[in-house]
Amino acid sequence: MNQIHTILIADDDDGHAFLVEDNLRRSGVSTHFLRFSDGQEVLDFLFGRTKEPRFEPEHGYLLLLDIRMPKVDGVAVLQKIKADPVLHKMPVIMLTTTDDPREVDRCHELGCNIYIHKPVSYEAFTEAIAQLGKLVGLAQIPRLKRDA
Amino acid sequence: MSSEPSKSTPAGIEELVHELTDIKRALDAHSIVAITDAAGKITYVNDKFCEISKYAREELLGQDHRIINSRHHPKSFFTNLWKTIASGKVWKGEIKNRAKDGSYYWVDTTIYPFLAANGKPRQYVAIRTDITQRKEDELQLKVLADELAAKNKELETIVYVVSHDLRSPLLNVQGFGNALKRACGELTDKFADASDATLQRLLGTEIPRALKFIETGVTKMDTLLSGFLRFSRLGRVAMQIQPLDMSRLVHGAVQVLKFQTEQADAAIEIGTLPDCLGDNTLVGQVFTNLLDNALKYRDPSRRCRISIQGKVEDGKAIYTVADNGIGIAAEHQPKVFELFHRLDPKKTQGEGLGLTIAQRVLDRQKGRIWVESKASEGTTFFVSLPAVATAK
Numbered sequence: 295m296n297q298i299h300t301i302l303i304a305d306d307d308d309g310h311a312f313l314v315e316d317n318l319r320r321s322g323v324s325t326h327f328l329r330f331s332d333g334q335e336v337l338d339f340l341f342g343r344t345k346e347p348r349f350e351p352e353h354g355y356l357l358l359l360d361i362r363m364p365k366v367d368g369v370a371v372l373q374k375i376k377a378d379p380v381l382h383k384m385p386v387i388m389l390t391t392t393d394d395p396r397e398v399d400r401c402h403e404l405g406c407n408i409y410i411h412k413p414v415s416y417e418a419f420t421e422a423i424a425q426l427g428k429l430v431g432l433a434q435i436p437r438l439k440r441d442a
Numbered sequence: 443m444s445s446e447p448s449k450s451t452p453a454g455i456e457e458l459v460h461e462l463t464d465i466k467r468a469l470d471a472h473s474i475v476a477i478t479d480a481a482g483k484i485t486y487v488n489d490k491f492c493e494i495s496k497y498a499r500e501e502l503l504g505q506d507h508r509i510i511n512s513r514h515h516p517k518s519f520f521t522n523l524w525k526t527i528a529s530g531k532v533w534k535g536e537i538k539n540r541a542k543d544g545s546y547y548w549v550d551t552t553i554y555p556f557l558a559a560n561g562k563p564r565q566y567v568a569i570r571t572d573i574t575q576r577k578e579d580e581l582q583l584k585v586l587a588d589e590l591a592a593k594n595k596e597l598e599t600i601v602y603v604v605s606h607d608l609r610s611p612l613l614n615v616q617g618f619g620n621a622l623k624r625a626c627g628e629l630t631d632k633f634a635d636a637s638d639a640t641l642q643r644l645l646g647t648e649i650p651r652a653l654k655f656i657e658t659g660v661t662k663m664d665t666l667l668s669g670f671l672r673f674s675r676l677g678r679v680a681m682q683i684q685p686l687d688m689s690r691l692v693h694g695a696v697q698v699l700k701f702q703t704e705q706a707d708a709a710i711e712i713g714t715l716p717d718c719l720g721d722n723t724l725v726g727q728v729f730t731n732l733l734d735n736a737l738k739y740r741d742p743s744r745r746c747r748i749s750i751q752g753k754v755e756d757g758k759a760i761y762t763v764a765d766n767g768i769g770i771a772a773e774h775q776p777k778v779f780e781l782f783h784r785l786d787p788k789k790t791q792g793e794g795l796g797l798t799i800a801q802r803v804l805d806r807q808k809g810r811i812w813v814e815s816k817a818s819e820g821t822t823f824f825v826s827l828p829a830v831a832t833a834k
């Protein structure tokens with residue numbers, strides 16, 4: 295187990311990605327951040343198909359995943375991650391604009407760790423992110439090294 | 443028949459024959475008539491039969507009804523028909539036939555077996571009515587209903603997608619509006635001592651005012667979009683229609699609003715309520731909403747009184763929620779069920795969705811809601827739902 299080294303943000307909206315990172319930093323999170331603008335990008339990274347940035351198995355990763363994204367949507371990404379023998383240990387937080395109960399249920403069934411609804415109200419949003427910040431500070435997460 | 447002719451005299455028989463001929467003429471004038479022998483060979487057809495089947499009488503006599511078979515019905519349909527009439531029973535049904543020119547027609551049919559002395563049918567009389575138009579109308583109606591259902595679904599999807607997608611940019615407007623506010627705050631601190639009038643005006647008045655309007659606009663839009671989302675979800679939630687203990691349900695709704703009731707110092711009276719058929723949660727929401735409205739729109743000059751009563755009428759349970767509140771002026775009454783309509787947006791909270799939703803969910807449960815009201819006297823909402831006893 296180790297501390298979170300890098301937070302991965304998969305969100306097609308530049309503004310949302312910026313606000314999430316900015317609010318996490320303001321609430322005291324000091325990890326690295328990597329941003330992906332669609333589901334395919336984040337899958338390419340996680341499954342080692344990219345050189346720069348490159349997936350480092352010994353880093354502790356936490357994924358913040360939006361649902362509605364072009365190419366591959368967040369639910370499909372979650373499905374692929376949770377089906378992988380190694381990646382399924384990585385904590386995944388759904389961070390999305392929808393609070394449709396069916397969608398929430400679906401993500402929980404697929405094994406997402408936390409589901410956070412992006413509220414429009416700034417206070418609620420900051421509060422949600424701040425809670426997340428605290429969690430990130432405390433969390434011990436598994437290494438993702440594949441067994442040799 | 444009006445007279446009792448004596449059968450013993452020739453005059454009596456003549457009268458009887460005359461009357462029977464009249465009845466047959468009346469039948470011929472109204473219906474498509476055919477008679478077959480016990481084996482099904484056609485022995486008689488009237489003019490209407492020839493007209494609709496487009497066959498000449500000579501072409502039909504001696505044939506059986508297969509001549510006008512449309513191949514629309516399965517074999518078992520006719521096997522069943524024959525089994526019924528051969529056993530001496532009357533058969534009724536709708537048959538699609540094929541005319542000589544290849545066109546199709548539908549007939550509502552009654553086949554009546556005439557029995558011989560041994561109890562076996564000796565011939566069959568088939569009386570038919572042309573229902574082709576009705577069948578076409580039914581089909582047309584079904585197509586229209588299907589189209590309407592599809593359109594409705596499409597509309598709900600559009601409402602869902604649009605309201606969902608519109609929230610995304612809204613989050614940025616608010617998030618970055620707040621970033622501006624923060625930046626403006628820092629600038630104000632930094633230039634607190636500056637004497638530049640323009641700077642003071644911008645930082646002190648104009649920028650904060652603009653930001654405030656942005657914030658109000660965003661909040662309003664978010665409320666509307668959440669309302670749209672809730673509304674679009676209504677058409678999709680699964681309902682469980684079951685007998686509802688309305689007394690329990692309404693007491694439950696009153697309990698939910700206990701705090702508001704105490705705040706308003708309202709007196710709520712609940713009469714004997716008949717049970718009905720509906721979805722527990724959805725009907726509960728309707729009554730909570732009606733009670734909430736009655737509390738919200740109370741007249742501050744008198745003690746708020748709410749009465750909930752019920753009765754069964756024509757297989758329908760009808761409930762009333764009556765208050766002595768501010769009432770609704772006649773010209774506003776048709777509008778209260780409109781999406782996002784609010785009677786007094788300044789004085790009361792809410793997104794203007796409650797009654798729209800109530801109407802929608804009742805409609806899905808074969809129910810109805812309507813209102814009677816007099817300005818400054820009070821309002822009565824009526825809710826009808828299928829009563830338990832008469833339901834299938």
